Amino acid sequence: MRATVIHAARDVRLETVPDPVLSTGADAIVRVVAACVCGSDLWPYRGVTPTEEPHRIGHEFVGVVEEVGPDVQRIRVGDFVIAPFYVCDMTCANCRNGVSTSCLHGGWWGEDDRFGGFADGGQGERVRVPLADGTLVATPSMPAPELVPHLLTLSDVMGTGHHAAVAAEVGPGSTVVVVGDGAVGLCAVLAAKRLGAERVVAMSRNPERQALAREFGADEVVAERGEEGIARIHELFDGIGPDCVLECVGTAESMDQALRSARPGGRVGFVGVPNGGAELPIRRMFQTNVSVRGGVAPVRNYVEELLPEVWDGSLQPGRVFDLELPLDDIAEAYAAMDERRAIKVLVRP
Amino acid sequence: MRATVIHAARDVRLETVPDPVLSTGADAIVRVVAACVCGSDLWPYRGVTPTEEPHRIGHEFVGVVEEVGPDVQRIRVGDFVIAPFYVCDMTCANCRNGVSTSCLHGGWWGEDDRFGGFADGGQGERVRVPLADGTLVATPSMPAPELVPHLLTLSDVMGTGHHAAVAAEVGPGSTVVVVGDGAVGLCAVLAAKRLGAERVVAMSRNPERQALAREFGADEVVAERGEEGIARIHELFDGIGPDCVLECVGTAESMDQALRSARPGGRVGFVGVPNGGAELPIRRMFQTNVSVRGGVAPVRNYVEELLPEVWDGSLQPGRVFDLELPLDDIAEAYAAMDERRAIKVLVRP
Numbered sequence: 004m005r006a007t008v009i010h011a012a013r014d015v016r017l018e019t020v021p022d023p024v025l026s027t028g029a030d031a032i033v034r035v036v037a038a039c040v041c042g043s044d045l046w047p048y049r050g051v052t053p054t055e056e057p058h059r060i061g062h063e064f065v066g067v068v069e070e071v072g073p074d075v076q077r078i079r080v081g082d083f084v085i086a087p088f089y090v091c092d093m094t095c096a097n098c099r100n101g102v103s104t105s106c107l108h109g110g111w112w113g114e115d116d117r118f119g120g121f122a123d124g125g126q127g128e129r130v131r132v133p134l135a136d137g138t139l140v141a142t143p144s145m146p147a148p149e150l151v152p153h154l155l156t157l158s159d160v161m162g163t164g165h166h167a168a169v170a171a172e173v174g175p176g177s178t179v180v181v182v183g184d185g186a187v188g189l190c191a192v193l194a195a196k197r198l199g200a201e202r203v204v205a206m207s208r209n210p211e212r213q214a215l216a217r218e219f220g221a222d223e224v225v226a227e228r229g230e231e232g233i234a235r236i237h238e239l240f241d242g243i244g245p246d247c248v249l250e251c252v253g254t255a256e257s258m259d260q261a262l263r264s265a266r267p268g269g270r271v272g273f274v275g276v277p278n279g280g281a282e283l284p285i286r287r288m289f290q291t292n293v294s295v296r297g298g299v300a301p302v303r304n305y306v307e308e309l310l311p312e313v314w315d316g317s318l319q320p321g322r323v324f325d326l327e328l329p330l331d332d333i334a335e336a337y338a339a340m341d342e343r344r345a346i347k348v349l350v351r352p
Numbered sequence: 353m354r355a356t357v358i359h360a361a362r363d364v365r366l367e368t369v370p371d372p373v374l375s376t377g378a379d380a381i382v383r384v385v386a387a388c389v390c391g392s393d394l395w396p397y398r399g400v401t402p403t404e405e406p407h408r409i410g411h412e413f414v415g416v417v418e419e420v421g422p423d424v425q426r427i428r429v430g431d432f433v434i435a436p437f438y439v440c441d442m443t444c445a446n447c448r449n450g451v452s453t454s455c456l457h458g459g460w461w462g463e464d465d466r467f468g469g470f471a472d473g474g475q476g477e478r479v480r481v482p483l484a485d486g487t488l489v490a491t492p493s494m495p496a497p498e499l500v501p502h503l504l505t506l507s508d509v510m511g512t513g514h515h516a517a518v519a520a521e522v523g524p525g526s527t528v529v530v531v532g533d534g535a536v537g538l539c540a541v542l543a544a545k546r547l548g549a550e551r552v553v554a555m556s557r558n559p560e561r562q563a564l565a566r567e568f569g570a571d572e573v574v575a576e577r578g579e580e581g582i583a584r585i586h587e588l589f590d591g592i593g594p595d596c597v598l599e600c601v602g603t604a605e606s607m608d609q610a611l612r613s614a615r616p617g618g619r620v621g622f623v624g625v626p627n628g629g630a631e632l633p634i635r636r637m638f639q640t641n642v643s644v645r646g647g648v649a650p651v652r653n654y655v656e657e658l659l660p661e662v663w664d665g666s667l668q669p670g671r672v673f674d675l676e677l678p679l680d681d682i683a684e685a686y687a688a689m690d691e692r693r694a695i696k697v698l699v700r701p
Contacts, residue, residue: 096592097616102641105616107592170643243445243456258634267446267454270645277638282631285607285644289626292451294519294645296619298638 005352006127007333009060012050015337017330020059023131026119028074031135033084037155038064038125039324040333040340040348041088042185043276048337051278059113061126062088063158065151068139075135082141085310086125086132087303088159090118093137103303108134125158126333128352140306143314152321152349153313156190160347161309161320162302163274164190164251168198169305170297171247171272175199180236180244181221182261183251184212186323186347187274189219191249193320196220197312200247204239206232206260212346215322229260236264244269250297255281265293273297324349354701355476356682358409361399364686366679369408372480375468377423380484382433386504387413387474388673389682389689389697390437391534392625397686400627408462410475411437412507414500417488424484431490434659435474435481436652437508439467442486452652457483474507475682477701489655492663501670501698502662505539509696510658510669511651512623513539513600517547518654519646520596520621524548529585529593530570531610532600533561535672535696536623538568540598542669545569546661549596553588555581555609561695564671578609585613593618599646604630614642622646673698 006020023032038061046052047060068082078084091098091106098106110117110133113124118133132138146154156162164187173179179195181188184207195203196219204223205216213224227235237244244266250258253275261271262284274297283295312318326345328336329352336348355369372381387410395401396409417431427433440447440455447455459466459482462473467482481487495503505511513536522528528544530537533556544552545568553572554565562573576584586593593615599607602624610620611633623646632644661667675694677685679701688694 096590100595100615100617102615102617105640241445266449266451268449268451268650273638277634281634283634283637283644285626285630285632288632288644289622289647291454292645292647292650294643295632295634295637296641296643296645298641301617301641 059124166300408473515649
C-alpha cells in the first residue's frame with residue numbers, strides 16, 4: 004500500500020510500504036476514506052521538532068473496517084469508523100475519568116510500535132488500529148459522502164475545540180473569547196455556541212477565517228493583538244473581560260493574551276500545543292484567580308456526545324476544510340497548510 | 353488607642369496611635385474582640401517582603417461595631433461582625449462574580465489609605481472599616497465567647513481552605529490530597545470533608561498537626577515529601593493519584609508536589625501565596641490535563657455559606673488556634689508563629 008513518510012523538515016513523501024497485518028488479536032485493519040493534515044504535523048514539517056529517522060505520519064482519519072482480530076467484539080468488518088488522534092482502550096482508570104489521552108495502555112499513531120508491529124500513520128491507504136474496540140467509534144451506518152469531512156473533524160479539531168470550551172467551563176450565558184483562528188480555534192467558536200455561550204468574540208486578522216468564525220456563531224471579531232487586543236476585549240466586556248478564554252494557538256504571546264483578557268476569576272481553556280520557553284505566570288494567576296485548564300484533548304471521550312449532531316447535519320465542523328487533495332499530493336497538502344494558503348486540508352487515498 | 357505597627361524585619365511593636373474616626377460616610381468603627389497573626393504576616397516579619405516604612409499590620413479580626421457613617425445601611429452599631437482580610441463593596445462586577453478580592457473599589461488593611469484616611473490594620477484595639485456594608489458580615493446575635501475563635505477563621509483561614517477545595521472542585525466522592533499542614537491546610541482538610549470528599553490525605557510531618565488533620569477528617573496522613581511523597585500518594589490512589597490536590601503552602605516544591613501528585617485530568621486548587629521564582633510548567637499541564645485554579649481567596653463571598661455551620665457549632669475551624677495571647681504580647685505572637693511553636697495565634701486587645 005501507499006502511506007506518507009516524513010524523512011526530514013519539508014520532506015514528506017508518499018511511499019510504497021508493506022500492507023498492515025493483524026498482530027495482537029485486539030486490532031483492526033481500516034481502509035482510510037479520508038485523512039487530513041494537522042497544525043501539529045507542521046512542527047516536524049517545519050523542523051521545529053526534529054525528525055531523527057523517517058517514520059509514518061498523520062493522526063486524523065476515518066475509514067471502513069476491513070479486518071478485525073479475534074478479540075475485537077464491538078467493531079465489525081464493514082463499519083465506517085472514526086479514529087481519534089491516538090490509541091486508547093477506554094477501560095483503564097484514566098479513560099474512565101474522561102482523559103483517554105492518558106490511557107494507561109494507549110499510544111500514538113506513527114510513533115509508538117509497542118502494539119505488536121509497525122505503528123501506522125493516518126495519512127495512508129490503510130491503518131492497523133491497535134485496541135480497536137476502545138479506539139474506534141462506528142457510525143450508525145455508511146455515511147453520505149458529504150458527511151465525511153464533518154465526521155473527520157471528530158478525529159481531532161472539533162473534539163479539540165470542544166475540549167477548550169469544556170476546560171473553560173463554557174455554559175449557558177457564558178461570555179467567551181477565542182484566541183486563534185486555525186481549524187481548532189474555529190471549532191472552538193462552534194463548540195462555545197453549541198454549549199450555550201451568550202456572546203463569543205473571535206480574534207482573527209484573516210478575512211476568510213473571520214467570515215467562517217461568524218458563520219460558526221461568533222458575535223464579534225477583534226483583529227487587534229497584544230496590548231491593543233486585550234484593551235479591546237476588556238472594552239467589549241464591561242471593562243473586566245469575559246468569563247472564558249479559549250487558547251487555541253500555543254505560543255507565549257497567545258497564552259499571555261488569553262490570561263490577561265479573562266476577567267478576574269475567569270477561566271482559560273487551553274489546547275494549543277505549548278511551544279516556546281514561557282511557563283505560566285503563577286503570581287498573575289494568584290492575584291486574579293484566573294485559572295488554566297486543558298491540554299491534549301481527549302477527543303475519543305467526546306465522540307459519543309458530538310456524533311449525533313454531526314450525523315443529523317446540525318453541526319457542520321467540516322467547513323474548516325477549504326482544500327481537498329488526493330493522497331498523491333500529500334506534499335502539496337503540507338505546503339498549503341504551512342504557507343497558510345489553506346485553513347485545513349483533507350486528503351483522500 | 354493601641355495598634356500593632358511593623359517597623360522592619362522582626363520588629364513588630366504595639367504602639368499608641370490616633371483613634372480612628374469616620375471619614376467617608378460609608379465606613380464603620382469596629383472595636384476588635386479578637387485578631388490573629390497570618391502566615392502571610394510572616395513574609396514582612398521575616399524580611400522576605402521589605403518594609404519600606406512603618407505601617408499598621410494585621411488583616412484578620414472580628415469585633416463589635418461602635419459607630420457607622422451616615423451612608424451605612426446594613427451594618428448597625430452593636431453588631432458583632434466578621435471582617436474579611438480585605439475591603440470590598442460586594443456590588444461591583446467582580447464581587448458579584450464571586451471574586452471580591454478583585455473588588456473594583458476595594459483595598460487592603462494597613463496598606464491602602466485611599467478610603468479617606470489612614471488605613472488601619474487588624475491587630476489593634478479599633479479599626480475603621482471602609483465600605484462597611486460590603487466588607488462586614490454581622491452575626492445573628494452576640495456570639496458565645498467559645499464561638500469567637502471559630503468566627504475569626506472566617507476572616508481568612510477557613511475561607512481560604514474552602515477556596516482551595518472549591519477551586520479544585522471537591523465534591524461528593526472526590527479523592528483529595530492536601531499539601532501543607534498550616535492553619536490553611538488544616539482548614540482545607542475540613543473544607544474538603546464538608547464538601548463531601550470520599551477520601552482525604554493530609555501531607556504532614558508534624559505530630560500535632562497530623563493529629564488535628566485527623567480530627568478535621570483526614571483519612572490518612574503521608575509524612576513523606578518530594579519524590580517519595582508523590583510515589584506514596586500515587587500508591588494510595590490506584591497508581592494514578594487523586595482527583596484533587598489542595599496546595600496550601602506557596603513554594604515551588606509544594607506546587608511541584610501538587611502538580612505531580614494529581615491524576616491525569618486532576619485539579620490543583622492553590623491558595624499558598626506564591627514565593628520563589630518558579631512559574632507553572634505548561635508542558636506538564638498540557639500533557640496530563642492537570643489544571644490549576646485558585647489564588648487570593650475571596651473569603652467575603654464564602655461567609656454566608658460557612659457562617660451557619662460555625663454558628664450552630666457543627667463546623668469548628670477555630671481549633672487551629674493553639675495559642676492565645678493578649679495584644680500586649682503581639683511580638684511574642686509573631687515569634688511563636690515564626691518559630692512554628694504555634695499553628696496559629698489568637699490575640700485579644
